Amino acid sequence: xxxxxxxxxxVAWLVLAGVAVSTAAANExxxxxxxxxxxxxxxxxxxxxxxxxxxxxxPPLDGAKTALRDSRVIGRSIGVKFDLRERxxxxxxxxxxAMKAFIEDGTRIFxxxxxxxxxxxxxxxxxGHDVLxxxxxxxxxxxxxxxxxxxxxxxxxxxxxxxxxxxxxxxxKNWTDVLVLEGEEKPDLTISAAFxxxxxxxxxxxxxxxxxxxxxxPRVRDQTNIAILTGDADYDVIFLxxxxxxxxxxxxxxxxRPRPIVGSEGLISSAWHWTWERHGAPQLNQRFDRIAKxxxxxxxxxxxxxxxxVVEAMVRTQSRDLATLRDFLTSDAFMLDTxxxxxxxxxxxxxxxxxxxxxxxxNAVVARAPLDEFLHQxxxxxxxGQDRPETECRFE
Amino acid sequence: xxxxxxxxxxxxxVLCGSLTLSAQAKGTGLIFISNExxxxxxxxxxxxxxxxTFETCAxxxxxxxxxxxxxxxxxxxxDSVVAIYDVATQKLLRRIRQVEEPETFDLHPNGRHxxxxxxxxxxxxxxxxxxxxxxxxxxxxEEPEGVLVTSxxxxxxxxxxxxxxxHVIDTQAQEVIKDILVDTxxxxxxxxxxxxxxxxxxxxxxxxxxxxxxxxxxxxxxVFLPTGFRKEQVTPVDxxxxxxxxxxxxxxxxxxxxxxxDVESREILxxxxxxxxxxxxxxxxxxxxxxxxxxxxxxxxxxxxGSLKVITSIPVGMVPYGILIDDR
Numbered sequence: 001x002x003x004x005x006x007x008x009x010x011v012a013w014l015v016l017a018g019v020a021v022s023t024a025a026a027n028e029x030x031x032x033x034x035x036x037x038x039x040x041x042x043x044x045x046x047x048x049x050x051x052x053x054x055x056x057x058x059p060p061l062d063g064a065k066t067a068l069r070d071s072r073v074i075g076r077s078i079g080v081k082f083d084l085r086e087r088x089x090x091x092x093x094x095x096x097x098a099m100k101a102f103i104e105d106g107t108r109i110f111x112x113x114x115x116x117x118x119x120x121x122x123x124x125x126x127x128g129h130d131v132l133x134x135x136x137x138x139x140x141x142x143x144x145x146x147x148x149x150x151x152x153x154x155x156x157x158x159x160x161x162x163x164x165x166x167x168x169x170x171x172x173k174n175w176t177d178v179l180v181l182e183g184e185e186k187p188d189l190t191i192s193a194a195f196x197x198x199x200x201x202x203x204x205x206x207x208x209x210x211x212x213x214x215x216x217x218p219r220v221r222d223q224t225n226i227a228i229l230t231g232d233a234d235y236d237v238i239f240l241x242x243x244x245x246x247x248x249x250x251x252x253x254x255x256x257r258p259r260p261i262v263g264s265e266g267l268i269s270s271a272w273h274w275t276w277e278r279h280g281a282p283q284l285n286q287r288f289d290r291i292a293k294x295x296x297x298x299x300x301x302x303x304x305x306x307x308x309x310v311v312e313a314m315v316r317t318q319s320r321d322l323a324t325l326r327d328f329l330t331s332d333a334f335m336l337d338t339x340x341x342x343x344x345x346x347x348x349x350x351x352x353x354x355x356x357x358x359x360x361x362x363n364a365v366v367a368r369a370p371l372d373e374f375l376h377q378x379x380x381x382x383x384x385g386q387d388r389p390e391t392e393c394r395f396e
Numbered sequence: 397x398x399x400x401x402x403x404x405x406x407x408x409x410v411l412c413g414s415l416t417l418s419a420q421a422k423g424t425g426l427i428f429i430s431n432e433x434x435x436x437x438x439x440x441x442x443x444x445x446x447x448x449t450f451e452t453c454a455x456x457x458x459x460x461x462x463x464x465x466x467x468x469x470x471x472x473x474x475d476s477v478v479a480i481y482d483v484a485t486q487k488l489l490r491r492i493r494q495v496e497e498p499e500t501f502d503l504h505p506n507g508r509h510x511x512x513x514x515x516x517x518x519x520x521x522x523x524x525x526x527x528x529x530x531x532x533x534x535x536x537x538e539e540p541e542g543v544l545v546t547s548x549x550x551x552x553x554x555x556x557x558x559x560x561x562x563h564v565i566d567t568q569a570q571e572v573i574k575d576i577l578v579d580t581x582x583x584x585x586x587x588x589x590x591x592x593x594x595x596x597x598x599x600x601x602x603x604x605x606x607x608x609x610x611x612x613x614x615x616x617x618x619v620f621l622p623t624g625f626r627k628e629q630v631t632p633v634d635x636x637x638x639x640x641x642x643x644x645x646x647x648x649x650x651x652x653x654x655x656x657x658d659v660e661s662r663e664i665l666x667x668x669x670x671x672x673x674x675x676x677x678x679x680x681x682x683x684x685x686x687x688x689x690x691x692x693x694x695x696x697x698x699x700x701x702g703s704l705k706v707i708t709s710i711p712v713g714m715v716p717y718g719i720l721i722d723d724r
Contacts, residue, residue, distance in 0.1 A: 070537075070538045070559070071559075073518065073535060073536060073537040073538070073556065073575070074537060074559045074560075074561065076575070077559075077561055077575035077577065280539065280557065280581075283515060283516065283538075283539050283558075287516065287538065290516075312560075315560070315577060335580045335600060335601065337557075337558065337580055337581050337600055341628065341650070342628035343580060343600045343601075343628065380626065380628075
């Protein structure tokens, strides 16, 4: 995007929409509301045994804080001071009351670190209102499909994007015959279904889908014993859908055939990884580590991207008007430095941030998808996730 | 000693009719390449042969000669050090310590003040290269990168990659007098010899913005797109303008090409295929050869600027970043 292009798009809006654009007054404040809920199951102490914690569940607040720190001098250049207002809702507290209080207080941009039903409710209730909401942790297809809203933006990749990236990699490696192992939990089934959809999209052959059970019961040995579970089939690779991780961590090296594991173990598809070392990522990882004293994860990245997107849109449009900003975010003129190579903007058909995904092991990024070999008529990033013709999102 | 020996060898090769070596070349003829992932400096002689590789501090990137060209500086981000070496012997002379994650720098015409971008600290700092004393600090956007001092020493430009800003420091007033909004991820600078135009590479936008140094406003831009590449694969970083102000060379990063631009018309004359992720550039003093550091193929490409063809490529250390040529 050139400076001229930005100016042209910007002028076009002024003419078309008749939007009144306020120029920055000195030291104007712009606040981001950050909402959490007490007792959120996502942050519950994870299944542990003998004190082991398999998944580190930390709210991504530090991602937003990193982005705010990144934006200090940008704010200086446009006379805006950005800040973050946090609020933890009670376990049974009404969401809309809390949001209304924020809105009346002048905070209209929200980062929703909330359970899925809260995000769905906020999007539904606030459609048509002058707000800007960011989903920073849910990959759920329905939020980008039938439950979508013109005021809800997604900076975390959809499950479909993550699984499409993985499927591209398997196709490129010619590991086209896949055995799927899936757990009983609802998120396991969701991610398994997303992978199977990606497998169809990229012409992989799912040779079988086998449920596993976390148990030592000899009567269900065919679902608990990994060698039996992975025997009696021919395949190149195993896709594992295990969001709890207790079963999955024993799958590598226990399979009947010597085959790689992808999905929940082995090669994992994520928005971000702490070992990513290209496209400026070490700098972002180090800035995050300074603030959070831990490694940056997917949701941290999504929270960071949400704040950065708003700041970038305000700088380029010189506007605080949310309708103007929403239009700009989904225009070709918007460019977010994603630190993953190709710059990102939001898909106009469902407000999903276009971005690469990282395929990584526990300590290395093996590939970045979209892989070079996968092309698209408009943006190669649209080879990941729901493309315009497939979307079930209707904004009107 | 080795340097002198090489110099005499170089003289011999000129007599033998070497294609590219300038008869006016002075200095040691040595070429230094910082390798940011292997923490080494590769040394080439004036026949482009690797004669030595030595360990330096951690994550070496930006390099610069001292005013008298007897010393060179290496910025090491992971050690927060600027190491100062003797050009002829490559002996470590001294270190400037507590320089927060230095990335690149430029030397003020006074020969003393090194303006440094401190990548992790969102500052530009100034150190005295003789005493190692800290002189000044300026707040910048996140990830400051390119630094350039005008030839009259009046202004210093610092690019902030993450803030998409070019900060303008007035060296007299010792303050940032302007933040210029440019395209996405500004990296490096080049000034036209008349000091009127500042060229800034915008890595993610795939373009070079041109700033009028008088007004400090963007007046034009150049979009790069070699045949067969998608826009997002074109990521310009380093750029150079020749001494006569006629031609610019722009390393296009992920597009694995160097663009050749006619400065006056701002037209792209050619794209030259080099190694993977071309960043660092350096011209010989006579401008007959252009050296290109290819960060992801761990080599450098050497271009004959007459024919605009790559003469050879030479393996160096891991992730080569900067190039210095001591030939004047």
